[in-house]
Amino acid sequence: MKKIILAIAFVSAVFNAATAQKIKGSDTVLPLAQKEAEVYMKKNKAARITVTGGGSGVGISSLIDNTTDVAMSSRKMKLSEKMKVNDGGVSSAEVVIAYDALAVIVNPANKVSQLTREQLEGIYTGKIKNWNQVGGENTPIVVYGRESSSGTFDFFKEHVLNNKNYAASVMSMPATGAIVQSVSQTKGAIGYVGLAYVENNVKALSVSFNKGKNFVAPSIATAKNKTYPIVRPLYFYYLTSASKMVKPFVDFILSSEGQTIVAKEGFVSLN
Numbered sequence: 210m211k212k213i214i215l216a217i218a219f220v221s222a223v224f225n226a227a228t229a230q231k232i233k234g235s236d237t238v239l240p241l242a243q244k245e246a247e248v249y250m251k252k253n254k255a256a257r258i259t260v261t262g263g264g265s266g267v268g269i270s271s272l273i274d275n276t277t278d279v280a281m282s283s284r285k286m287k288l289s290e291k292m293k294v295n296d297g298g299v300s301s302a303e304v305v306i307a308y309d310a311l312a313v314i315v316n317p318a319n320k321v322s323q324l325t326r327e328q329l330e331g332i333y334t335g336k337i338k339n340w341n342q343v344g345g346e347n348t349p350i351v352v353y354g355r356e357s358s359s360g361t362f363d364f365f366k367e368h369v370l371n372n373k374n375y376a377a378s379v380m381s382m383p384a385t386g387a388i389v390q391s392v393s394q395t396k397g398a399i400g401y402v403g404l405a406y407v408e409n410n411v412k413a414l415s416v417s418f419n420k421g422k423n424f425v426a427p428s429i430a431t432a433k434n435k436t437y438p439i440v441r442p443l444y445f446y447y448l449t450s451a452s453k454m455v456k457p458f459v460d461f462i463l464s465s466e467g468q469t470i471v472a473k474e475g476f477v478s479l480n
Contacts, residue, residue, distance in 0.1 A: 234268015335376030
């Protein structure tokens, strides 16, 4: 009897190990992946999914090092990263799981409610240093951004700064939540975060990408109708050799139920 129990325990342990998944990377995708995993595990009792952040670059590096099964990313994988992942004949899969409107936030006490792309570029490259240069009060601008391992750091630099370098004075924060907290506590602060992170303690600005002709506020609706100009896809990357283990969860996220969770969590669904 004891041998039978031990055998059952061994088979159970092997089964659980086979169904355990590690998902790591983008701080933007983190709350969405955590919620999706929570719902998925309730429906699939044998599944074990661990979700951690650290940034898109960290997630992709972990995929390269084979220390995670899925890399979450808020930017496309770079060619150099793909070459490392594919080294030795291993191929990777890219799946867009949702979209995100990247919001520019300020302290609620700030009277400025809109900025052009050119003004944002000026602020983040250090040419614009005071709010009175963009229609606000005589208050120094305190600029917050993400650290360089973040996909949001790369996306903002490419699409908002036109690939110009961030000023040395921009304070790099380790997580999106840290930007929200810092902006909420600093009157002259500005930062950028995924729409799902925007709370009542910060104010999201309307932005213009046509030199001030039209200003649009970030929302699910304006992201879906493509009037808001700062929208990006959110990715899962995994090795095709791990498809059998990973794909059931990926398929759940892409399902109607999974995409309903996407919308509820403040992201933009695929449908």
